[in-house]
Amino acid sequence: MEKRTRVRFAPSPTGPLHMGGVRTALYNYLFARQRGGDFILRIEDTDSHRFVPGAEAYIIEALKWCGITPDEGVDENGKVVETASEKHPHAPYRQSQRKGLYRQYAEQLVANGYAYYAFDTPEELEKARAEAEKDGKTFIYGLPTRMGLRNSLTLSAEETARLIEETTGWTIRFKMPADTVVKMDDMIRGHIEVNTDTLDDKVLWKRSDELPTYHLANIVDDHLMEITEVIRGEEWLPSLPLHYMLYKAFGWEDTMPRFAHLSLLLKPVGNGKLSKRDGDKLGFPVFPLKWTNPEGEVSRGYREDGYFPEAFVNMLAMLGWNPGNDRELFSMDELVEAFSMDKVQKAGAKFNPEKAKWYNREYLRMKDDADLTELFKPVLEAHGISVTGGPQSPLSSDFEKGEFSWSYVKKVVKLVKERATFVQDMWTPAESLFKAPVEYVEKDWAKFWTAENAEMAGKAVDFLLAFNGPFEKEPVETALVGFIKDNEWPMGKVMNCLRLVLTGSASGLGIADILSFIGKDELKKRFASARAKA
């Protein structure tokens, strides 16, 4: 029988989750869902020095916002899983809480000759590196150097035992075998071979804080948690040979997961991977959620910028993956169905902020008018407009009080949604449907409020006020256009003069649309204010 698919996303809580990290989580999630397997969230907090308060909560919230929900892990539907139980045989999911577990594995490796104790101090290693650099070489702790350093390979058994007992600065290092070709397979990149002579003896466990390093913790936990596929960033590809060797040393080769290394997200312009700085410079978020670091520095987030999580996820999914055809719009469920590892791109993908906006625009248009109305409400309220009633409310507007019924707002939303990328930018075109202009765009005023235009517009206003058909877009438009034509007036001048009067600017919504919303009284008032200004 095929083993149940279990994949994990294992971020380190050293800061906010970067959008590249979200993509890695997403691909893991899609892979798991598609195979009816489990998606596990594990926190790799084995670096006590780089821990950032709030980072873990941020990661959990960001994934939740994206709709990437773990089946298992440190957080399950908002509940923190702290300890192992029948339901959670693999818990806890925070490596700091698994602390006591790793030493025995490291020592097992030593006992079997796959690792050794190293007593060199950071200062000694620093010195060795500096010296090597002076000669234009790179120091590596490994085959060529290990027999000249202070470790259990060079020291006597007694001395080794004494140092282990009496000092706390030592580490356990993997003993990389000589001249062995490691043959690896990557689900995205295919077959890869590396000779162990180019590899060094990585630290697996540190006595100083009694914590494993990534490499050990990763292999041990993936094994214990029965992970079947490891889908992670490309930065891990160089340590894949070590990980293969570790599985072999532990004798876990038969259950070793398959690996997939995802290419990195690159900055929109120039070279290099996407960083926080690029976002600040080019004006787009690199984080899913707003983040304030311990120093009080704020980074913007997709959520706060007004992106829909569906649009953000869709956009991210298409950066480095494609369905094999021209389709670009996918819901999460559709992604789950369409996703396939062999359509994942090998090369890094440059992030395109314009395309991200395009996705949001598409999602905004797909959204139901009623839903958008709810989302638009807070925007209106922020501009001092109150929305009364609910979906059943009759159409009503009170420009004096700034009160408009829910149904009125919905009608506005329907009209202006085509002009917006984000919910909040529906306000600009909609503003004149909620309040009279308080000022006029200077250039437009100079151009369109001429004596001649004002006179024609005044007559058009009188005509409209006397119009006794239904004050709706179609009849008003027909009548007004007919009136202007009958008088043989220049259409553009009259219309733009009216728009100026109605909205304060010469560009925006159609005149008949505006009139159908604001009605005769408001028309009369706005024309009077414009005339008063002149």
Place this chain on the structure above:
RNA sequence: GCUGGGUUCGUAUAACGGUUAGUACUCAAGAUUCUCAAUCUUGCAAUAGGAGUUCGAUUCUCCUACCCAGUACCA
């Protein structure tokens, strides 16, 4: 430097040895409209370079160039 990975229009990508190298974003022009936006139409624009294999290479092999990552008691 060394090791590994990568390279199709500006960007994301399609074309699993045979196409006028397709699509989307961006940009430009036109149509439409009372303006702007939207919409529609059209256009600009790519196989990094060089060898080889082959009747035929975007696709396979090698070399070069360039880019990325790793080279920590960080993940």
